[in-house]
Amino acid sequence: MRPKNLVKEEAIRSIALQIISEEGLENLSMQKLAKAANISPRTIYIKYENKEDLLIKLFIEEVLGNYEKAILENFDPKMAFADGMKRLWLNTFHYLKNNKPAFSLIRYGKSSPLLNKAFQEKNIQQGAFFAPIHTFLKTNVQTGLIADLPHDVLSALLFSPIQDLVAEYLDHLNRPLQIITEEVILTSCEIVIKGILK
Amino acid sequence: MRPKNLVKEEAIRSIALQIISEEGLENLSMQKLAKAANISPRTIYIKYENKEDLLIKLFIEEVLGNYEKAILENFDPKMAFADGMKRLWLNTFHYLKNNKPAFSLIRYGKSSPLLNKAFQEKNIQQGAFFAPIHTFLKTNVQTGLIADLPHDVLSALLFSPIQDLVAEYLDHLNRPLQIITEEVILTSCEIVIKGILK
DNA sequence: AAAGTAAGTAAACGTTTGTTTACTTTTAAA
DNA sequence: TTTAAAAGTAAACAAACGTTTACTTACTTT
Numbered sequence A, B: 001m002r003p004k005n006l007v008k009e010e011a012i013r014s015i016a017l018q019i020i021s022e023e024g025l026e027n028l029s030m031q032k033l034a035k036a037a038n039i040s041p042r043t044i045y046i047k048y049e050n051k052e053d054l055l056i057k058l059f060i061e062e063v064l065g066n067y068e069k070a071i072l073e074n075f076d077p078k079m080a081f082a083d084g085m086k087r088l089w090l091n092t093f094h095y096l097k098n099n100k101p102a103f104s105l106i107r108y109g110k111s112s113p114l115l116n117k118a119f120q121e122k123n124i125q126q127g128a129f130f131a132p133i134h135t136f137l138k139t140n141v142q143t144g145l146i147a148d149l150p151h152d153v154l155s156a157l158l159f160s161p162i163q164d165l166v167a168e169y170l171d172h173l174n175r176p177l178q179i180i181t182e183e184v185i186l187t188s189c190e191i192v193i194k195g196i197l198k
Numbered sequence C: 001a002a003a004g005t006a007a008g009t010a011a012a013c014g015t016t017t018g019t020t021t022a023c024t025t026t027t028a029a030a
Numbered sequence D: 001t002t003t004a005a006a007a008g009t010a011a012a013c014a015a016a017c018g019t020t021t022a023c024t025t026a027c028t029t030t
Helices: A006-023 A030-036 A041-047 A051-071 A081-097 A100-111 A113-125 A131-142 A151-171 A182-196 B006-023 B030-037 B041-047 B051-071 B081-097 B100-111 B113-125 B131-142 B151-171 B182-196
Strands: none
Touching: A006 A030, A006 A041, A006 A051, A006 A100, A006 B113, A030 A041, A051 A081, A051 A100, A051 A113, A081 A100, A081 A131, A081 A151, A081 A182, A100 A113, A100 A151, A100 B100, A113 B006, A131 A151, A151 A182, A151 B151, A151 B182, A182 B151, A182 B182, B006 B030, B006 B041, B006 B051, B006 B100, B030 B041, B051 B081, B051 B100, B051 B113, B081 B100, B081 B131, B081 B151, B081 B182, B100 B113, B100 B151, B131 B151, B151 B182
């Protein structure tokens, strides 16, 4: 029997992300995607049940899966707090700034009810994304190093700014000066650390 | 001559926001909107050029306009830094948690290329949104009270977390315990302030 | 080398899309 | 009370939508 063409499978995913990034999720259609990937619309339906299935798998498996892997690289929950934070911030910065299409879908994950629901269900049913970060924060709360707040609150305080900083970096590439450098990221990270320490 | 029915105009806007919030921007259609508002599709086109025009005006005028007004209530750039910050955080918390449909479109403003572009153009052409906050931060940098970083960086450090906290509040209303209280908001705000002070 | 089968294509399905046409209603001004 | 004109409606337009049907291709297995 004829095997699946993995090149085409990868093309579907990467071109879908590209369209979402350039034209928006609301302008992605199956026919447009097929044409851009130089395949028949039917081929998409061999690999995905329907449009919603494609979007959810793209978001959960491809985008969030790779994002998690990239962020946790060389990170260990047992690291010293400041070191761990800087590792996570730098990993986030480098991964997102080099993967704009993936970042686009990540941001839609917070706006789109479909993707948001998929994320929450996955997070409940099969173990949370970013579990090592969970452990990391919990440990540092228990040792009394950082403020004792619920995980979701800590997460917002410690990681929201880095996502917005990368967004600024990517949205303003047309600016004359690139103000968001690795040095600025590290300075910002230190400011966040200073705030959360008891 | 027959005057415009302002009730219908308001219905179009509020029902559009409701659909976006419940089903997503990608599932808003002119015909669905007309049916939900109990009007003819043609009526929308009396008030808006086309779908993009509707979305942009909804975003820039209705949503961001009201958002700005609500956030800046009882705020003055000359306030003491910590007082100003707490005022802005509480205003944001109260406005967004009571205006979920508006918050939905605000979040799409960061994902959707159409809305993102509209925001940036408006911000450049006719004076920035949240100008008093600009002044507030600039002043406190000049007096040497807070870290000397570009406005966009300061803005990410000081205001990203509050938006994510409200998002958590709104997304998890089905949870048994509501962990995001006004007290948690104020504690979080203090942590952010502590970090940015020199 | 032949057979069997999933992968893949081209073209089309009915539906829904954004928008417009042709017409009716409403209301302020004459 | 008539009238001008914009507001509003119902119905329709072509185009694009998500998805499927009918068929061909390519590759593994025997």
